[in-house]
Amino acid sequence: MKKTLLTLGVAGMAALSQSCAPEKPRKKTNILFVISDDQSWKHTGMENIPELKTPGFDFLARNGAYFENAYASAPSCTPSCAAALTGRNGWELGETSTLWGRFGDEQLAYTDILAEKGYAVGMTGKGWGPGIMGGKRKQNPAGKNYSSKKKQIIKGTWALSNIDYTENFKQFYGEKKPDQPFCFWFGAKEPHRPYVTGTGVSLGGKNLAQVPLPGFWPKDSTISSDVADYFFEIEHYDSHLKNIVEFLEEKNELENTLIIVTSDNGMPFPRAKANLYEFGAHVPLAIYWKGKIEKGRRISEIVSLIDIAPTILEATGQKIPERMTGQSLLPALESEKNLKTLRNRAYPYRERHAYSYADGVAYASRAIRRDDYLLIWNLTPDMYPSGDISPENNRNFLPYGDVDSGPTKDFLLAGKYDPEIGKFYRMNFGKRPEVEFFNVKKDPYQNENLADNPAFTETKNSMFTELKEYLSKTGDPRMKGHGEKFAQNPYYGSTQWNGFVGKQRWDKMTEEEREKTKDKVERTRKNNTKKLKEMGWSESDKNIVI
Template identity: 45%
Template structure:
């Protein structure tokens, strides 16, 4: 396990005390913005939520000095669509190619980072920005997030942890900015994305076991290794915040810590179920946001783009769906929040014949999660392995293997459920087998989404109301899935791994079978 040195513990203690100090007058100059987005961290995997077996003292300190969100949601349950939505303030069905995984990011969609840059901010990132996907051929000079600062590296404690030195790269960025120039910096940790080093989290101790995973030592150890990577990422962010304190910048820095989507386990990432899109979120801004608060308000990460722009005093982006969180953060009670958030998913990996996805849309209220699966005849986690596989037409086309590729590999938890599906039939069914067109979950009592209430007559009124609300909002926002043009999403190129399923499998090309003539 990662050593927790005494000096680090002292630094965290000092940081917590500093950030917990009383409020000071609001900053008069434009604020700096430090944005941290981990890779694949589900709610409630942060110790500020009281979750056992997770150590996130830096996240906890930021939450204590500001606002901790219990109900924050990524726009999509996978990396690049979620990040594109966050950058633009739009939902994935409003983003064309950027609404699917590992495709193009059309240059026509404004991003808040460019607006901050134009307003005089020094902008940049380290680690993972928007991606995976192709931004160069879409006309961008840099990644849509900004200029990369990844030159400084370290020797990590485990080979599955990134060697990027996030804090050293932030320092290099900071040293390049002009005196008194405000900055926006994006820290995209590669942790806790798979793979993990087996045993890095130990084989004893508390663990948060979601209801959709078997109660078995293999699963628990996998979760401990997952939590260890979360702890590593948290410690690296602490170094950046310590540097801001040393430079006297902490007083005027808006800090936002969150994740792009949920955990890479069955029934989580690449699904619209609760652990696929529900993410941690903590926000602090000393002297502007009153600390020690925790809120149940429903918010989306698409709300961050207008929040950052409003905080910086920069004109907002037109035709976006996100709403600034600043009135909520500063307790301006005359601004009401929505009673729901919307999420969506298109193709994740190359995991089905003809390179098609598993399109679905969802509406989440305080009590319920309703999911509309647009193509329920497809396998949600990707097709199972075929009885026999034709020879690959190219060395670049990987074999299908054991299938179910929308669940990340390598994964001990995935392997365990496949191998032991007869011992855990209900959990295997939930994670791997076909789902009905409509799903309804009582998320207050069933956060693991293990009991679908959509067919229960007692919940007919709830189901009808949520379906109507979802379809109304999707239609208003121009979702092609609400028209006869929904399959346009199936045409979009994929630049990631292609597998030897039947049908179309050309990397980086549009699928002509689904491409409309006017595209």
């Protein structure tokens, strides 16, 4: 006999009514984008590095997807972050293509699109930058800033940021509407310099004998201690990442949140940051989406941070604008069969970084990373790649101003005439040939240039041709003979003439304030001249050829 509503009983009727009820609308996907400041890909727990623990990053990578070969668009924070926001190569972004540039309303970021769709958009720490907003854009494109909550870690110094990233995220989450989806940018200020020297050992408990050093530096405890301090800052940032993930789990949001964790560029050391070598452009990348991405995926295909914006937009159900050069990584994340959809190459570039040459001109390089190889095209090989050798042509009156000041740099500068250390000094600061070609699998530190090796001529030429074709197709001004556009980009940061305060602030200063600033600049020049003399640096060193 067929059952009718009359014979089902109360329990049966309730069950039937529930099965017939319309499904509750599915919650929109949240976005948590996490980006550290100056961290090479090699430096996470996923790479089994002694003396470095990153449980926050490792949890997401092991329970989601870990990309072994992810590359920044540029090894410099301003253009790198802009590329991640807009899904475009940095050279496509005009005044946003160089450090201390301008992000105007002519740029379209994924955050702009999600804000229009009703997302709560916020950030903590470091958003896009450094630089200024342009046009009608009044706030950082990363979102409304939540950085007011502080927690001092090392008293008496700002070297380690006192921004309490965790509490600021909680404030943002508490202020948004209950059912409102969110898009949040957690921009850590670590492990950017300066460091408190010795904290890796004193606070981080690092064993210097176990701290690995790349093969383009000499083995020395000074450098090991410097890297240990860098590790300590990575671990500090990672602790906040872990806290935020746990908070999302407490709020039952983890299953509904796409989490992307990366870095803007490589470590702030010689031959790394502001360079197109692996330790400068190769960055960590983990993507986690509970229930959507199979656990433990390790993806070896080569991807770029210009793929971040398209990935976020597709994950949230938005149309990807045609202007975006990047491609969504979702097909590769959802199925191993779809890995073939990846381009499997990256095209990092480098233009002006810091104000480190006379008149703010740019050292220019382009690169292609494909298969096991890296080809770098140095378009201005007559220039020193790390900044001018003359201290007077650098904003901080120290040679090679594109390399952040620190113990490792000082060690190499002081040892430039030493028979052993001098080899590393020249490797890190010397001029480079127009074309460099490396097998990164066999030569992880890029110590052997194969550009003139006949055995690699065919591969080198193929990659060089492909690089030029891609640059032309995407409108790189250098390919049209307009390289001066990069040098002509306004530099809104600090130079010698405006006293390390930035152009905007300088323009608003009174004459008295400017005079005080000029006095500070002169003191800096004298102090750094004294420092160089203590290292054995002399006026004649400005003219040496390395």
